[in-house]
Amino acid sequence: MRKVLFIALSVLLVIFVTSCALFEKPPLLKTITVDGDLSDWGDYIYTDPSDDSKPSGNEIYKAGIIFDEKNLYIAGEIKTEVEDTVLGPIPKFLPTILVDLSGTNGASALKDENGKETLKIENGNIDLVFLFGFLSVYKEGEFVLLTDNGQIDGKPLYKIESKTTDDGKTRFEISVPLDKIGVTDPNTLKARAVVILVGGEQEPIIPDYAPNQGFEKADGKYTLPITIKKMIENPKK
Numbered sequence: 001m002r003k004v005l006f007i008a009l010s011v012l013l014v015i016f017v018t019s020c021a022l023f024e025k026p027p028l029l030k031t032i033t034v035d036g037d038l039s040d041w042g043d044y045i046y047t048d049p050s051d052d053s054k055p056s057g058n059e060i061y062k063a064g065i066i067f068d069e070k071n072l073y074i075a076g077e078i079k080t081e082v083e084d085t086v087l088g089p090i091p092k093f094l095p096t097i098l099v100d101l102s103g104t105n106g107a108s109a110l111k112d113e114n115g116k117e118t119l120k121i122e123n124g125n126i127d128l129v130f131l132f133g134f135l136s137v138y139k140e141g142e143f144v145l146l147t148d149n150g151q152i153d154g155k156p157l158y159k160i161e162s163k164t165t166d167d168g169k170t171r172f173e174i175s176v177p178l179d180k181i182g183v184t185d186p187n188t189l190k191a192r193a194v195v196i197l198v199g200g201e202q203e204p205i206i207p208d209y210a211p212n213q214g215f216e217k218a219d220g221k222y223t224l225p226i227t228i229k230k231m232i233e234n235p236k237k
């Protein structure tokens with residue numbers, strides 16, 4: 001009887017230790033292959049409505065943010081109108097991504113060249129920004145390009161791949177090492193992101209948001225600054 005009890009206690013102890021180990025494991029959500037194919041995101045990708053852009057035809061279909069113990073991953077699927085220029089056709093709107101990481105002190109807002117606030121996050125700040133195809137990190141009071149010399153011609157410290165489908169949708173994936181963006185403990189990290197399409201000349205036009213903010217307007221125009229109220233978040237609360 002005593003032996004049976006001992007075995008039972010041992011089994012219980014093993015189960016207890018194992019479950020503690022599980023709790024201690026980092027919130028390692030998923031390792032993503034950066035190849036422009038979003039199928040490896042599974043349920044972690046946010047699906048935006050395919051017909052909610054204003055002006056229409058400038059859609060965000062998918063957006064995602066996730067991390068593992070080494071990298072932060074960002075993804076999107078978009079399609080925009082193109083404009084013919086002397087340099088050839090260029091997209092009318094470009095994806096802009098704001099990222100808020102827990103445990104780091106980001107910028108209170110993005111500002112234009114005159115110092116006027118353009119975009120901010122309600123109850124958060126901006127640690128990373130993807131703008132005009134470049135990723136920047138907020139460091140010591142300013143946004144610095146994530147390249148080896150902080151200049152456009154430097155070697156990127158992140159990886160980006162994109163693919164365009166036959167029907168004109170562009171799918172992109174970005175990975176950036178956590179140690180390049182000030183994350184020291186992935187076990188306690190929470191990452192939030194919003195993906196928006198931005199264009200317009202005198203006034204900004206934002207045809208689509210993912211996740212939806214309830215901001216979509218017929219002409220896509222806004223009074224600045226815009227306060228982002230909703231973000232994709234992982235791990236979820």
Ligand SMILES: [Ca+2]
Nearest residue numbers: 033035037040
């Ligand atoms: Ca992939």
Ligand SMILES: [Ca+2]
Nearest residue numbers: 048049059060
């Ligand atoms: Ca959409």
Ligand SMILES: [Ca+2]
Nearest residue numbers: 048209210212
């Ligand atoms: Ca939307």
